[in-house]
Amino acid sequence: MAVRVKTTDPIWWGLFSAGGTLAAFLLPVHVIVTGVGIAFGWVSPQVLAYQRITALLENPLLQIYLFLLISLPLFHWAHRFRFVLMDLGLRSLKTPVAVLCYGVAMVGTLLAALLLFF
Amino acid sequence: MSTIKITVTRYNPETSSEPFTQSYTIPYKEDMVVLDALNYIKNHVDGTLTHRWSCRMGVCGSCGMMVNGDAKLTCATFLRDYYPGEVQVDPLAHFPVIRDLVIDMSDFMDKLLEIKPWIIRSEEKPLEEGEYLQSPDELNLYKQFSMCINCMICYSACPVYGHDQSFLGPAAIALAHRYNMDSRDEGQDQRAEIIGSHEGIWECTFVGECTRVCPEHVDPAAAIQRSKVQLTKEYFLSWMWPWGN
Ligand code: FES
Numbered sequence: 001m002a003v004r005v006k007t008t009d010p011i012w013w014g015l016f017s018a019g020g021t022l023a024a025f026l027l028p029v030h031v032i033v034t035g036v037g038i039a040f041g042w043v044s045p046q047v048l049a050y051q052r053i054t055a056l057l058e059n060p061l062l063q064i065y066l067f068l069l070i071s072l073p074l075f076h077w078a079h080r081f082r083f084v085l086m087d088l089g090l091r092s093l094k095t096p097v098a099v100l101c102y103g104v105a106m107v108g109t110l111l112a113a114l115l116l117f118f
Numbered sequence: 119m120s121t122i123k124i125t126v127t128r129y130n131p132e133t134s135s136e137p138f139t140q141s142y143t144i145p146y147k148e149d150m151v152v153l154d155a156l157n158y159i160k161n162h163v164d165g166t167l168t169h170r171w172s173c174r175m176g177v178c179g180s181c182g183m184m185v186n187g188d189a190k191l192t193c194a195t196f197l198r199d200y201y202p203g204e205v206q207v208d209p210l211a212h213f214p215v216i217r218d219l220v221i222d223m224s225d226f227m228d229k230l231l232e233i234k235p236w237i238i239r240s241e242e243k244p245l246e247e248g249e250y251l252q253s254p255d256e257l258n259l260y261k262q263f264s265m266c267i268n269c270m271i272c273y274s275a276c277p278v279y280g281h282d283q284s285f286l287g288p289a290a291i292a293l294a295h296r297y298n299m300d301s302r303d304e305g306q307d308q309r310a311e312i313i314g315s316h317e318g319i320w321e322c323t324f325v326g327e328c329t330r331v332c333p334e335h336v337d338p339a340a341a342i343q344r345s346k347v348q349l350t351k352e353y354f355l356s357w358m359w360p361w362g363n
């Protein structure tokens with residue numbers, strides 16, 4: 001297939017939209033289970049017991065799931081925040097703002113990878 | 119007789135370097151639109167007032183102006199929606215003003231040409247082979263986007279275009295999408311270079327004002343998002359499948 005798009009924009013937009021999908025569909029589930037459910041007693045605190053979670057994290061599928069769940073929404077944030085800063089008038093700092101925003105997402109991604117996989 | 123106060127932003131580079139406002143109190147009738155008020159002023163009060171219009175029925179797209187801060191077709195905006203309040207008319211936002219309410223549309227015209235808003239064929243079929251047939255379903259894929267009347271109201275509502283005029287903008291992208299979705303067209307490659315460039319679809323932050331203000335109910339925001347999805351998919355596929363079709 002001929003490459004018709006010659007900028008890197010699809011990479012950032014692709015990460016943004018994938019992250020947005022996860023943030024919209026999966027993050028609320030996690031927030032309800034861990035943030036609200038336990039506090040209100042709908043979910044047993046045992047569910048998040050340290051031993052149980054560390055044992056669960058041995059599973060590579062769960063590792064990948066958590067990695068994507070952490071990394072992609074960070075890129076969603078980075079892209080959105082970058083445009084918010086542009087809209088607030090930082091157009092002259094286009095490149096530094098982009099480096100800063102995506103840089104934070106990359107650092108977060110790297111940390112997630114280190115913690116989960118090593 | 120009831121009257122209404124119309125305030126107009128005026129600008130004449132031959133006599134002053136700054137724009138100024140001028141108010142006119144004119145007779146009010148319930149069935150008057152903002153354009154009627156401007157024409158009344160021009161014909162009966164102040165012949166120097168300059169504004170664009172043609173069809174007076176929401177078809178030609180030349181009467182777009184800001185009415186009390188909102189981009190509107192003035193021939194389709196009734197005074198009764200503001201009466202007894204006052205009405206303020208300004209030239210379309212985000213465009214250079216030539217005089218009074220007349221804006222310079224050359225930026226939009228250039229962009230429109232760039233996206234090649236016509237059916238492109240790699241090879242025309244000979245006349246004797248007949249017309250290019252299209253099913254109602256194929257027509258429905260692009261029909262709403264073909265309703266654009268080039269009034270530029272979406273440009274004056276778009277904050278991204280307001281910040282950065284290099285952005286290709288809603289109507290041009292909606293029209294590119296209109297031809298890309300047309301089963302008779304084979305020009306997607308040529309348009310992808312323009313809409314897929316950095317100044318094309320990617321600058322849009324999905325504010326959605328273009329769709330809200332469109333007097334013809336076109337949905338440029340959807341055209342932009344669909345183009346983003348399509349070109350992003352294609353971009354990643356071309357990496358994973360470089361030898362593909
Ligand atoms: S005068 Fe033609 S659209 Fe208003």
